[in-house]
Amino acid sequence: MAEELRNLFNQDFINNLSNAIKQEYPSFDDHLFQTLIYNDQWDELALKQRVRHISICLHQTLAMNLIEALELLKKIAPQFKGGLTGIIFPDYVEVYGLDNWDESIEALEYFTQFSTSEFAVRPFVIKNQSLMMNQFLEWSKHQNEHVRRLASEGSRPRLPWGSALSNLKKDPSPIFPILDNLKEDPSLYVRKSVANNLNDITKDHPELVLDIAQKWIGDNNETNWIIKKGIRTLMKKGNQQALELFGFANNPNIHITDLVATNTLTIGDTLTFSFHLQSTDEKPTKLRIEYFIDFIKANGKHSPKLFKLAEYVIAPGEKKVYTKNQSFKDLTTRKHYPGKHRISIVVNGEMKDSTDFFVK
Structure with missing residues (x-):
């Protein structure tokens, strides 16, 4: 730029x-x-x-x-x-x-x-x-x-x-x-x-x-x-x-299950992950859904990057399934390195679930 x-x-x-x-x-x-x-x-x-x-x-x-x-x-x-x-x-x-x-x-x-x-x-x-x-x-x-x-x-x-x-x-x-x-x-x-x-x-x-x-x-x-x-x-x-x-309060009645992600990928590939989200609350709940990835840096340390996925109001008892792709192509703003990464799902500021995957 x-x-x-x-x-x-x-x-x-x-x-x-x-x-x-x-x-x-x-x-x-x-x-x-x-x-x-x-x-x-x-x-x-x-x-x-x-x-x-x-x-x-x-x-x-x-x-x-x-x-x-x-x-x-x-x-x-x-x-x-x-x-x-x-x-x-x-x-x-x-x-x-x-x-x-x-x-x-x-x-x-x-x-x-x-x-x-x-x-x-x-x-x-x-x-x-x-x-x-x-x-x-x-x-x-x-x-x-x-x-x-x-x-x-x-x-x-x-x-x-x-x-x-x-x-x-x-x-x-x-x-x-x-x-x-x-x-x-x-x-x-x-x-x-x-x-x-x-x-x-x-x-x-x-x-x-x-x-x-x-x-x-x-x-x-x-x-x-x-x-x-x-x-x-x-x-x-x-x-x-x-x-x-803005109404995004922590809520123990919002659950993340079945989080899965591509187990292993090569730099330049695309990470695919999915998860289920369900509300067991008795009233509509305003949600801000994000995910962050702990990227490996050149020195081997992790650097988390947060991505916004959705904002909406979920009805009582409602279930949703999310599937998302994340490119691992090198960019001018981010270079990828091999090693163990982690993806975490965040709802209203609270980390609900996470899983590891490997980049080679």
Whole structure:
């Protein structure tokens, strides 16, 4: 994925960027810009390295101060709307705008409407967290969904590919007023960010997120969706408070029997497993059925991976039979190794049954 994304910043993009700048700024030395871009390291640069390299080369080529550069970049940013390539504009602000706070914040608000400023705002949070959190709070009420999303995404303590915000990891309380403003946002784009922010916080302060979830639950379907996605890591870990928020309580009257799995398979084959599930409860029961596999790692240790199978309400006395296939082909995200593996069936966070199988 990262390889595909970095290739968005290719020769066609550099040409388009050069032409767009040249049209607004005729004295722009596009030849020098491209000479600086295509140095000996260009082909080896990863995604974020390419973005930063373009920002630096752009700064070296533009014969103007920051304010003038921002005004120029604002004119051409709309031409790169809706794609990842537009992140070069907020990246320029991140690198060269920290000492010009007001102008840079206004530029980041503008640029995020065409791509995203979620990475570029983070050095500003680190420099002056109080001021930036107030800005996020203001942005959380903005009429533009991209700016509202920036309020949540920019304040995530553990944003993937972004700098970690260590102070907010220790004390996430300044984030909560922002998320409270967004918990009923009409935009799914924004609501996803709110959920991901909450999920970040669960890694360090699960009790705080569970308290918020308890307060928010039942407000409306959109907020309930945010909560469920926001506590997904806790639910995967079998946290009973998280599961019970959505009615997935432990129940001794739910039984798993006849669990069988392919005894032996070769890397590249498919594991097939099946089991019977029955309720002996006298009332309908809400179920969240998952399975996890203890995969063997290169060092011989086990690494469990959880997979969701189904969610539904089972009737009193109802029986179900499940059959499922699991590929053991090597992936870019997971490599398989020979040895004894185990598959376990989990119902409402409780491991009900397990069996071993071998990979050779």
